[in-house]
Amino acid sequence: MADEVILLDYWPSMFGMRTRVALEEKNIKFDYREQDLFNKSPILLEMNPVHKKIPVLIHNGKPVCESLIQVEYIDETWPGGNPFLPSDPYQRAQAKFWGDFIDKKVYGPTRLIWGAKGEEQEAGTKEFIEMLKMLESELGDKTYFGGETFGYVDIAMIGFYCWFDVLEKCGNFSIEAECPKLIAWAKRCMKRESVAKSLPDSNKITKFVPELKKKIGIE
Amino acid sequence: MAERSEEVKLLGMWASPFSRRVEIALTLKGVPYEFSEQDITNKSPLLLQSNPVHKMIPVLLHNGKPISESLVILEYIDDTWKNNPILPQDPYDRAIARFWARFVDEQVYVTAMKVVGKVGVERDAAVEATRDLLKLMEKELVGKDFLGGESLGFVDIVATLVAFWLMRTEEVVGVKVVPVEMFPEIHRWVKNLLDVDVIKKCIPPEDEHLDYIRARMESLKLKSV
Numbered sequence: 001m002a003d004e005v006i007l008l009d010y011w012p013s014m015f016g017m018r019t020r021v022a023l024e025e026k027n028i029k030f031d032y033r034e035q036d037l038f039n040k041s042p043i044l045l046e047m048n049p050v051h052k053k054i055p056v057l058i059h060n061g062k063p064v065c066e067s068l069i070q071v072e073y074i075d076e077t078w079p080g081g082n083p084f085l086p087s088d089p090y091q092r093a094q095a096k097f098w099g100d101f102i103d104k105k106v107y108g109p110t111r112l113i114w115g116a117k118g119e120e121q122e123a124g125t126k127e128f129i130e131m132l133k134m135l136e137s138e139l140g141d142k143t144y145f146g147g148e149t150f151g152y153v154d155i156a157m158i159g160f161y162c163w164f165d166v167l168e169k170c171g172n173f174s175i176e177a178e179c180p181k182l183i184a185w186a187k188r189c190m191k192r193e194s195v196a197k198s199l200p201d202s203n204k205i206t207k208f209v210p211e212l213k214k215k216i217g218i219e
Numbered sequence: 220m221a222e223r224s225e226e227v228k229l230l231g232m233w234a235s236p237f238s239r240r241v242e243i244a245l246t247l248k249g250v251p252y253e254f255s256e257q258d259i260t261n262k263s264p265l266l267l268q269s270n271p272v273h274k275m276i277p278v279l280l281h282n283g284k285p286i287s288e289s290l291v292i293l294e295y296i297d298d299t300w301k302n303n304p305i306l307p308q309d310p311y312d313r314a315i316a317r318f319w320a321r322f323v324d325e326q327v328y329v330t331a332m333k334v335v336g337k338v339g340v341e342r343d344a345a346v347e348a349t350r351d352l353l354k355l356m357e358k359e360l361v362g363k364d365f366l367g368g369e370s371l372g373f374v375d376i377v378a379t380l381v382a383f384w385l386m387r388t389e390e391v392v393g394v395k396v397v398p399v400e401m402f403p404e405i406h407r408w409v410k411n412l413l414d415v416d417v418i419k420k421c422i423p424p425e426d427e428h429l430d431y432i433r434a435r436m437e438s439l440k441l442k443s444v
Contacts, residue, residue, distance in 0.1 A: 050322065050355060064314045066321060076310035089298035090284055096291045101272060134272060 005030040006058040008044050010037055012205055012212075014107075014159030015067040016055040017198050021155050022074045024194035026081055038215060068099050071155055084152045095146060098138060099156040105131045110163060113171045114209050115218055125171035129178050136179045143188065150192060154185075158195055161186040165202040166209045227252040228280040230266050232259060234423055234431045236328075236380040237289040238277040243376050243421045244293050248300040290320055293373065305373045319359065319366065320377040327352050331385045334396055335432070336439040346396050349385070353397060353405065356381065360404035364411050371415055375408075382409045383422045384432075391432045 007023065007030050009016035023030050035044055035054050047056045047063035057064040057073065064073045075084040085092050109131065112124025135157065139145055145153035164175050164186075176183045189195045227245065229252050231238030245252050257266055257276050269278045269285035279286045279295065286295050297305045306313050330352060333345035356378070359366060366374035386397050386409065399406045412418045423431075 059311070062311060064311070065318055069314050069317045069321075072317070073310055073314040076313065089295055090281070090286070092298060093286045093291050093295040096294065097286070097288055100288050100291060 003028070004058075004060050007032050008035050008041075008047065008054050008056040008058070009033070010035050010054045011200055012163075012208055013054060014163060017159030017162075018067040018155050019055045019057055019070045019074070020198035021158065021194050022071045022084065024197055025084070025150070025155075025192075026074060026078045028074070028078060068103065068152075068156060071152060075152075082149050082151070084155060086146060086151070091146075095152045098135070098145065098153045101131075102135070102153075102156045102160075106135070106157075106160065110160070110167060113167045115213065121171065125173055128167070128171070129173065129175075132175065132179045132182055136182045139181055139185055141181075144185070150189065154189055158186065158189045159199065161190070162199045162202050162205050166206040169206065170209075225251075226280075226282050228255060229253070230255050230257050230263075230269060230276050230278040230280065232257055232276050234428060235276060236384045239383075239421055239423065240289055240376050240379060241277045241279060241292050241296070243379065243417055244296045244305060246417045246421055247303050247305070247371070247376075248296065249302070250296070250300055290317075290324065290377070293376065297373075305376065307367070307372065316367070316373045319356075319374045322352075322355070323374070323377050323380055327356070327385070328380055331381075331388075331396070334385075334392060334394070335388050335436050342392075342394070346394055349396055350401065353381070353402060357402050357404045360408050365408065371412070371418070375412065379412065379418065379422065381405070382412055383428075387425070387428060388432055388436075390429055391436055 005023065005028055007016070007019055009020065009032060011034060020032070033043075035041060037054070040052055044054065044056065045052055047058055048054075048065045051065060053065075055067055055070065057070045059073075059077070064070050071084060085095055106128070109124040109128035112120055113128060116124060142148075144150050145157070168175055190199070227250055229238070229241055229245070231241065231254060233256060242252075242254070255265075257263060259276065262274060266276065266278065267274055269280060270276075270287040273287060275287070277287075277289055277292060279292045281295075281299070286292050293305060306316055327349065330345060330348045334342060334349060337345055356366075363369075365371050366378055381397075382405075389396050397405060
């Protein structure tokens with residue numbers, strides 16, 4: 001019986017990008033279904049009744065919600081190829097810690113950078129740079145966060161890269177100037193087919209953000 | 220006395236649900252550990268050194284190597300000590316367990332904190348919002364003894380936050396956030412939990428705990444004035 005894999009997603013979502021990258025890395029054929037978050041589809045509401053959010057991974061009819069949970073599910077269900085998580089329990093814990101850090105600490109400030117003004121926006125920018133520096137310090141001189149192989153933390157973070165351009169414009173700062181190693185890492189990741197296929201062009205995101213602001217009622 | 224090759228130390232706090240859940244997991248697996256009570260108002264050098272990113276408890280130190288974030292710690296414990304598994308084996312079941320654990324921490328806990336920290340209309344709204352979230356947990360318990368199924372699992376350990384923190388605040392706050400008429404399954408589940416030795420051993424003693432919650436509530440109200 002062939003696997004049926006559906007991904008309910010929204011093209012600019014850095015969370016959805018994680019799942020796309022994970023599926024591509026494992027060469028899993030999936031049906032990508034673009035969602036309108038301003039007019040949520042019956043399937044989205046049925047498959048994620050608790051949060052009503054994307055991405056939702058539907059495997060043979062059964063939904064898995066939350067992007068990092070999906071990444072781990074994909075790794076556990078299709079164990080071929082490079083595992084996303086190391087086998088050593090301590091290394092695994094470190095990877096999960098940083099994935100959690102990205103969710104808790106990196107995402108929030110980005111919303112202030114493109115969505116807020118004045119002091120709030122400045123505070124968001126400052127916070128974002130601080131968090132990126134922590135990540136960069138964790139990366140060190142490694143090729144990827146996990147070392148030599150592309151894995152969980154790389155997948156957790158890479159979707160933010162296509163948002164860097166618009167964030168820099170809104171916040172009036174240069175990420176490369178602040179975190180050159182992180183930019184070098186991102187460019188290495190972009191060379192991977194799975195990543196190049198899964199991330200939209202930066203300029204698409206940059207054009208999209210003013211439209212998004214109008215839609216959600218921010219000027 | 221723990222062997223030098225298996226030194227397990229927990230930097231925790233007696234009244235924290237996040238710290239207690241780690242103790243439940245270690246106790247369930249029969250892992251001997253040293254508990255080090257931390258003063259979070261005056262953080263120790265060891266805590267700051269072991270969790271420089273968040274500077275929070277709990278932190279598990281295994282042979283000197285730190286692991287932070289309680290859900291990460293729980294999974295680490297399960298990966299390291301294979302007896303009495305906490306997470307299910309099947310990848311789909313694991314994904315569901317991880318989903319509900321996050322739900323408890325990111326939704327229920329955040330909303331329930333407002334019940335304690337707010338007053339008046341804001342508190343009422345928080346109670347309503349908490350109940351809406353708990354209705355989802357209630358549904359999950361139908362036909363099951365535990366959230367993990369027949370026996371205590373990952374989600375149960377995480378959700379002790381609901382059973383022994385959220386529900387205990389009812390006494391202090393004077394509001395039945397989780398009335399038995401509305402949540403018979405949750406009440407039945409709490410009774411099931413209290414029948415488990417490891418749980419009984421690891422939850423904070425009720426009287427002291429209530430005193431602590433009372434004191435915290437007072438300090439939160441004072442801050443918001």
